[in-house]
Amino acid sequence: MLAGFKGVNDSHIVEDVVIGSADVKALYPSLDIPFTIEKVCEVFYTSGVRVDGLNKEELELYLAVNRSEAELEVAGLLQFCPRRKTSRGRPLTITGCALDEDRTKRFWPWLPPAEDPDEDAVRRMFTEAMKLFMVWWDRQFKIKMNEFGLRVRMYKRCDDDINVVVDAPGAGLRFIENEGRVIRGEDILEQELAIEADKRCMNLVQKIGNSIHPSISLEVDYSSQHADGKLPILDLKVWVESRRVQGVGEGENKRLQYSGYNQKFRTEVVRSALKAYNRMIELDASGEQPLYRPREWKRIERDQKRREKRESWYRKGGFDTVIFVPATPASELKNRYMEEVKGAGLKVKVVEQSGVTLKRIL
DSSP, rough: HHHHHHHHHHHHOSEEEEEEEEETTTTHHHHHHHHHHHHHHHHHHHHHOTTTOHHHHHHHHHHHHSSHHHHHHHTOGGSSSOOOOOOOOOOOTTGGGGGSSSSSSSSSOOOOOOSSOOOHHHHHHHHHHHHHHHHHHHHHHHHHHHTTTOEEEEEETTTEEEEEEEEEOOTTTEETTTTTEEEOOOGGHHHHHHSSSHHHHHHHHHHHHHHHOOOOOEEEEGGGTTTTTEEEEEEEOOOOOOOOOOEEEEEEEHHHTTTTOOOOHHHHHHHHHHHHHHHHHHHHHHHSSSSSOOOTTTTHHHHHHHHHHHHHHGGGGGOOOOEOOOOGGGGGGHHHHHHHHHHHHHEEEEEEEEOOOOHHHH
């Protein structure tokens, strides 16, 4: 685990990331036995593991006894297995003479296990099956995250404890379970901007993980759920150091101060600028718009939007036209204009022009 976090730190990531953990809830009693068996066999077959000392004749006889010819044919194994010389009599069984100790009478009768497995033994057997099942689940999770454009920087699992470092997704992403895809919901965008990024991310991770197979249900955890802002993982506490945008904001604040604007107005301007910057970060993380876009990126569309803004920027709010007035103390002239416009029932936007700055006078 430490090596995984060290690798993330050494990669000098510039994007915002989220660190979180997920526990598999009630894995043992939830496992679908036929599906688990299928996936255990699939993982073993594709693993490249080599089994030495395997008696092929015994394996062929075992398959012939336990599978019908139709099943073997579907599996493409019929030609590799022995067949009965006659169809007369009862079919050979795993406890019959087909497995007599002698080659002609094979293990008559077949001995049962020395002990019947108790509940604890059954749990240990299922745990071994779970380890292989989770290998398959790990692969499916990474495939889905990649398909949905969610970059996984680190993925580590210890039994049923999963720990991830994921690029912070943009606000408004929603997983549609019945369609198996992620979409951006504009209707929840403003609402999600007020939610911590790690909570948004891990809730999305949880829904994606839960969609892989009904046997696996996740419970997620993240830094903002803890008072100290640090996520406990095994015997560790981990967190993402915050990165603050400074310099530009401070410089703009001083320029506004020199121009004579009060603290309340300066605070609103800086907050609005930071909100716009965070929105740009969200769009970059979601892949909708690069933070540092090339000149040719959607050039025609951007030129068209720029023209529309120049011609109709004042229409926002339902105004029909705009009038500019000189700046006066406490916006007295602007307020008088607005009273007259309102009294006449006109939809006119009144904009106060900036005056001469104190810096220019000095």
